[in-house]
Every structure is written in C-alpha cells, then in structure tokens.
Amino acid sequence: MPEEVIRAENLTKVFNNSLVAVDHVTFSVREGEIFGFLGPNGAGKTTTINMLITVLKPTGGRALILGYDVVKRASEVRKVIGVVPQEYTADEDLTGYENVMLCADLYGIPREVARKRALELLELVELTGFKDRLVENYSGGMRRRLELACGLINRPKILFLDEPTLGLDVQTRATIWEYIKRLRKEYGVTIFMTTHYLEEADALCDRVAIIDRGRIIAIGAPSELKDRLGGDVITITVREEADVSDLIKSVENVKEVRRENGTYRVKVERGELTAPLIIEALRKKGYTVTRLSLKELTLNEVYLEYTGRAIRDVEESRAAFMAHRVHLWRARRK
Amino acid sequence: MSGVNKAKPSTECQPSFTRGLRALTYRELRKWLKDPVMLTMFVLQPLIWMGLLGKSINIRGLFSAENINLPRQIPIPGNAILHPPGVEGVVLDGATFSRLLADMSAGVMQSAFGVADYFSFMAVGVVSMMVTTTTMFSGMSIVWDRRLGFLDKVISTPVPRAAIIFAKIFNATLRSLIQATVILALAYLLGLRVSPTFTPLNILGVYAAIFLMGAGLSSVFIAFSIRSTRIEKPMQFASLITMPLVFASNTFFPTKFMPGWMQTVASINPLTYLTDAIRQLTILPTDTQALIWDFICLSIFAAALTTIGVVLSWKYLSR
Numbered sequence: 001m002p003e004e005v006i007r008a009e010n011l012t013k014v015f016n017n018s019l020v021a022v023d024h025v026t027f028s029v030r031e032g033e034i035f036g037f038l039g040p041n042g043a044g045k046t047t048t049i050n051m052l053i054t055v056l057k058p059t060g061g062r063a064l065i066l067g068y069d070v071v072k073r074a075s076e077v078r079k080v081i082g083v084v085p086q087e088y089t090a091d092e093d094l095t096g097y098e099n100v101m102l103c104a105d106l107y108g109i110p111r112e113v114a115r116k117r118a119l120e121l122l123e124l125v126e127l128t129g130f131k132d133r134l135v136e137n138y139s140g141g142m143r144r145r146l147e148l149a150c151g152l153i154n155r156p157k158i159l160f161l162d163e164p165t166l167g168l169d170v171q172t173r174a175t176i177w178e179y180i181k182r183l184r185k186e187y188g189v190t191i192f193m194t195t196h197y198l199e200e201a202d203a204l205c206d207r208v209a210i211i212d213r214g215r216i217i218a219i220g221a222p223s224e225l226k227d228r229l230g231g232d233v234i235t236i237t238v239r240e241e242a243d244v245s246d247l248i249k250s251v252e253n254v255k256e257v258r259r260e261n262g263t264y265r266v267k268v269e270r271g272e273l274t275a276p277l278i279i280e281a282l283r284k285k286g287y288t289v290t291r292l293s294l295k296e297l298t299l300n301e302v303y304l305e306y307t308g309r310a311i312r313d314v315e316e317s318r319a320a321f322m323a324h325r326v327h328l329w330r331a332r333r334k
Numbered sequence: 335m336s337g338v339n340k341a342k343p344s345t346e347c348q349p350s351f352t353r354g355l356r357a358l359t360y361r362e363l364r365k366w367l368k369d370p371v372m373l374t375m376f377v378l379q380p381l382i383w384m385g386l387l388g389k390s391i392n393i394r395g396l397f398s399a400e401n402i403n404l405p406r407q408i409p410i411p412g413n414a415i416l417h418p419p420g421v422e423g424v425v426l427d428g429a430t431f432s433r434l435l436a437d438m439s440a441g442v443m444q445s446a447f448g449v450a451d452y453f454s455f456m457a458v459g460v461v462s463m464m465v466t467t468t469t470m471f472s473g474m475s476i477v478w479d480r481r482l483g484f485l486d487k488v489i490s491t492p493v494p495r496a497a498i499i500f501a502k503i504f505n506a507t508l509r510s511l512i513q514a515t516v517i518l519a520l521a522y523l524l525g526l527r528v529s530p531t532f533t534p535l536n537i538l539g540v541y542a543a544i545f546l547m548g549a550g551l552s553s554v555f556i557a558f559s560i561r562s563t564r565i566e567k568p569m570q571f572a573s574l575i576t577m578p579l580v581f582a583s584n585t586f587f588p589t590k591f592m593p594g595w596m597q598t599v600a601s602i603n604p605l606t607y608l609t610d611a612i613r614q615l616t617i618l619p620t621d622t623q624a625l626i627w628d629f630i631c632l633s634i635f636a637a638a639l640t641t642i643g644v645v646l647s648w649k650y651l652s653r
Binding site: 050053054055056057075078079081083085086087088089091093094102103105106107108109110113154155 | 346347348349350353354356357358361364365368482483484486487488489490491492493652653
C-alpha cells in the first residue's frame with residue numbers, strides 16, 4: 001500500500017465569517033498519484049489548494065502534508081512542496097533562467113546545485129534554447145512550462161498544479177499533459193491538480209474528487225465514477241407512440257430508462273453488448289427502432305449527474321475572466 | 335522511482351532572509367531600471383518642478399533694485415524725518431535708495447528662507463516631495479504582485495516572510511535614494527548653492543534622512559495596498575495626502591509665516607523634518623541642534639510607521 005502524502009480532514013475555509021468557500025472537505029492522496037480536483041469556477045478548488053500550500057489558513061479542520069500540519073509546521077511543508085499557480089507568475093522582465101534562479105533563491109537552494117538544476121529543468125521542459133530570452137517574448141505554453149520548471153526547483157515530493165492548462169489551446173494543452181506525465185515518471189513526484197476541464201481529469205488523473213460549492217460530492221478513479229453512474233448511455237427512438245420503458249427495462253444490464261419526447265435515455269452496462277439485445281427485444285414485440293446512438297460515459301456525464309450543471313456554463317465565465325485578466329495585463333505594461 | 339526524492343532530504347532548502355531579500359529587491363529594481371520611459375519620467379518630473387516653478391517664483395527678484403525702481407529723485411517731507419538740528423530736509427538719490435532696499439531685502443530673504451535665493455530652498459523641497467511620492471507609489475506595486483499571483487507563489491515558498499515585506503520597503507527607499515541623487519545633481523547644475531559647511535560626507539546624512547522617511551511611508555502603503563485588489567484605491571489615497579503633506583510643511587515655504595493651526599500641522603508633518611534635515615546638510619550652514627532634532631523626529635516617525643506597516647502586512651501574509 002503506497003504511503004499517504006496528503007491528508008485533509010474536514011478542511012474548511014470561511015471568508016468574512018459568512019462565505020463558505022470550502023466546506024468540511026476530507027480526502028487523502030497517496031504517494032505517486034495524480035490526484036485531481038474537478039469543479040467549476042468558484043467551487044473552492046483554488047481555496048483548497050491555497051490551504052494545502054500554506055497560503056491561506058483553514059478556519060476549520062486540518063491538513064497534513066507528509067505528516068506536517070499545514071498551519072503548525074508551515075515552513076516544513078513549504079520546503080517539500082512545489083507550486084505551479086494558475087496565473088503566469090514568472091517575471092516578464094527577467095529571462096527564463098533568471099526566473100528559475102529567483103525561485104531557487106527563495107527556496108535557499110545552494111547556488112551551485114541551483115545552477116545545475118535550473119539548466120536540467122529547463123532542458124526537461126524544452127526551454128533550453130530560450131533560457132536567456134526575456135519571458136515577455138514567451139508564448140502561453142512556454143510560460144506554463146517555465147512555471148513547471150520553477151515549481152520543481154526544490155525537487156518537491158508533491159507538486160501542486162492549479163489549473164495547469166487554463167487558457168491554453170487544445171494542442172498546447174496536450175503537450176502540457178505530456179510534461180506532467182513525464183514529471184511523475186522521471187521524478188516520482190505526487191501531483192495534486194485542480195481543473196475544470198473534464199477531459200483533462202480523465203486523461204491525467206488516477207483519482208478525481210468532484211467538488212461543487214465547497215463540498216466533495218464524489219471521489220474515485222474516473223472509471224469508477226463512470227461505473228457508479230451505470231456505465232454507458234443508449235439513446236433510442238421508437239416509431240410507435242406507446243411507452244416501451246418497461247419493456248426496455250426488462251432487458252439484461254439495463255439500469256435505468258428515462259423517456260423524453262418519444263426518445264428513451266437508457267443507462268446500461270457494457271453498452272456495445274446491450275444495444276443489440278434491446279433492439280431484439282423491441283422487434284419481438286413488434287416495435288421498430290428508428291434511431292439508436294450509444295455514448296460511452298465521459299466525466300462530463302458524471303459531472304452533470306452529480307452537480308446538476310453542465311461544466312460548459314462555467315467555461316463561459318472563465319473566458320470572460322481571462323479576457324479581463326489579459327486586459328489588466330496589458331494595462332500594466334503600458 | 336521515488337528513490338530520487340528520498341535520497342535528497344528536504345534539508346537542502348536553507349531559506350535565508352538575506353538571500354531572499356536580495357533576490358526580491360533585485361527583481362524590483364531591475365524592473366524599474368530597465369524601463370527607459372519610466373526612468374525619463376522620474377528625472378523629467380523634478381526637472382519641471384525645479385526648472386519652471388523654482389525659477390518662476392523668483393522671490394529675490396521681487397526685492398531687487400530693478401523691481402523696486404524708485405524715481406530718480408525722492409523728496410522726503412520734512413515732517414517725516416527726525417532731523418538733526420540745523421538741517422531742514424533730505425533728498426535721497428533713488429538708485430542708491432533702491433540698492434539700499436535691495437540690501438535690506440537680502441536680509442529678509444536670509445531670515446525667511448535661510449538662503450539668499452529661493453531656488454536652492456525649493457530645490458530641496460522638490461527632493462522631499464519626490465521622495466514622498468516615489469515611496470508611496472513603490473509600495474503600491476504590491477497590488478500587482480498580488481493580482482498576478484506572484485505574491486501567493488512567494489508565500490508558498492519557505493522564504494522568510496520578513497524578506498517579502500522588507501524587499502518592498504528596500505526597493506521603495508532605494509528608488510528614492512537614486513532619485514534624490516539625480517535631483518540634487520540636476521539642481522546643482524541649475525544653480526543650487528551649497529553652504530560653506532557642506533562636505534561630501536553630508537550626502538550620507540541626506541541618504542539616512544531619506545531612508546527613514548522612505549521606510550516609514552512605504553511600509554504604510556504596502557500594508558494598505560496589500561489589502562486592495564485594485565491599484566486605484568491606494569493611488570487615490572496617495573494623491574489625496576500628497577498635497578496636504580507638501581503644502582502644510584516647509585517644503586516650498588517657511589512655516590513661520592503660516593497661520594497657527596497650519597504650523598501645528600507642519601510640526602507633526604514628517605516632511606517638515608525631512609526637508610529641514612536635507613537643507614541643514616546641504617544649503618544651510620548646519621545647525622547641529624536642529625539637525626539632531628530633525629533626525630529624532632524622523633526616527634520616531636519611521637519606527638512607528640514601519641512597525642505598524644510591517645505588522646499589518648505580516649497579518650495579511652498569514653491570512
């Protein structure tokens with residue numbers, strides 16, 4: 001059994017005595033795992049991460065990082081964790097290399113070790129060729145990679161990634177995923193990440209906690225969460241007007257049938273095998289299936305099921321938020 | 335796999351105050367120094383104050399013989415004169431009388447400003463004013479650090495919290511020291527007259543005074559700005575208090591001609607002591623007692639405000 005490296009017990013953060021951002025959250029992360037916090041904007045993901053990385057103090061409960069309490073042993077915690085924040089925090093007026101060295105100075109890593117490691121990390125994130133260029137000339141993907149390098153300068157045991165691909169295009173996102181996987185493989189680092197991209201959680205995380213309105217509403221491996229929902233969804237349209245819900249339900253492996261405007265939404269296990277059985281059963285009773293589609297469950301459905309909200313609603317506000325930030329960023333450079 | 339990590343214990347991280355302070359201060363100063371536009375503005379602004387205001391308000395000129403310009407002949411009525419016995423009336427030569435008045439007015443200037451020309455007096459005032467605004471605005475830059483996530487990232491590293499706050503204070507004071515040096519050099523070129531008691535060592539005293547003022551003022555602004563999400567709030571506050579600080583002090587005019595209540599304000603205004611300290615060390619024949627008093631007041635101000643500022647900022651950093 002792998003060692004437990006993060007443990008949160010009833011972790012709670014209340015702002016201004018009224019706004020409950022994180023509400024009695026309990027979970028643990030095992031060594032070597034990629035653990036994801038999935039949820040919409042404002043769900044409490046960043047607040048949770050900020051408590052774990054000692055930036056915010058919990059108002060209730062406690063959290064242990066490698067056994068160190070994040071409040072009482074904050075300075076110990078800070079030494080063993082690496083942090084890659086949501087924002088691009090690298091200084092634009094410094095070069096990539098200088099930025100990594102600035103981080104090394106903050107951690108107090110012996111200079112000789114730091115120099116060697118900075119070059120090694122820049123190599124890892126493939127920025128060697130750009131290391132002496134000012135960060136203001138970096139693209140979004142390059143900046144994100146630089147943040148990764150900075151976050152690894154102290155050889156952390158646990159790396160915290162807050163929305164690691166926020167605002168990146170699909171291709172860049174895929175390369176960042178590759179880096180994250182490689183980090184785990186090459187450094188054996190445990191990764192705790194937050195995301196509101198379902199496919200990101202699906203592609204990267206060994207286990208996911210779905211968080212909504214400050215509470216964990218489901219936790220488990222992505223495949224487990226999907227199974228808990230009953231696997232796949234078959235959508236069937238039948239020519240006849242009659243309600244055939246009960247007939248469909250009698251088929252093996254069918255878990256739930258919902259009828260909406262003459263269309264049946266059927267939750268099944270092993271959809272690819274069950275679909276022919278349903279068609280067969282209906283035909284025997286003289287019904288004609290005019291349309292059938294089979295959808296394997298994604299975390300999207302899981303998410304919808306648990307929160308009652310589509311994550312897309314959240315994306316909209318994210319886009320607005322990013323636009324606002326870009327605006328600010330430009331204003332600052334003026 | 336995880337063997338790599340276990341082989342390197344976390345004791346490798348030896349966060350130190352001085353190293354963190356140096357790294358963070360270097361980052362800030364570098365940002366400032368690499369921006370030529372900003373630097374030009376920093377020089378241009380005091381240059382405009384000194385070149386236009388300082389040269390336009392020519393108080394000495396008011397009392398010059400040319401301005402007084404009495405008619406060539408001034409008859410003086412006999413009853414206005416206490417004359418010695420045997421003399422009936424006096425007629426003065428106008429030019430001589432004007433010169434006489436001008437000589438008297440030099441004495442007036444000397445007693446009002448301590449120096450014969452207003453320019454030297456106000457150039458030092460410009461130094462204090464610029465120190466005030468520069469430290470306030472440098473302190474405010476923490477709003478950006480917070481907004482852009484840099485502050486949270488630094489908090490998550492083991493660097494001593496004090497290094498985070500003191501790097502900001504240091505940056506603010508270093509900026510104003512550099513700026514003061516440039517302004518004084520420019521003022522000298524524009525005609526500032528140093529007193530005979532001035533020695534190059536006095537510059538160190540000037541720096542010390544500016545450092546005290548800068549530390550106190552920037553700490554307060556850091557503590558104030560660290561809590562604002564927008565830069566507008568501290569900016570408005572800064573521009574609101576700059577005027578009263580500058581005008582209710584001896585920055586541009588001696589306090590002794592001010593109404594009583596304003597003199598009271600000026601006497602608790604740190605800018606009064608900063609300006610006087612710099613004047614004592616540069617343009618005035620140093621009055622040691624006054625200078626010591628200036629430094630005592632500045633030290634009290636700096637100690638009080640730095641303490642308040644650091645405590646409040648610290649509180650924020652450990653939310």
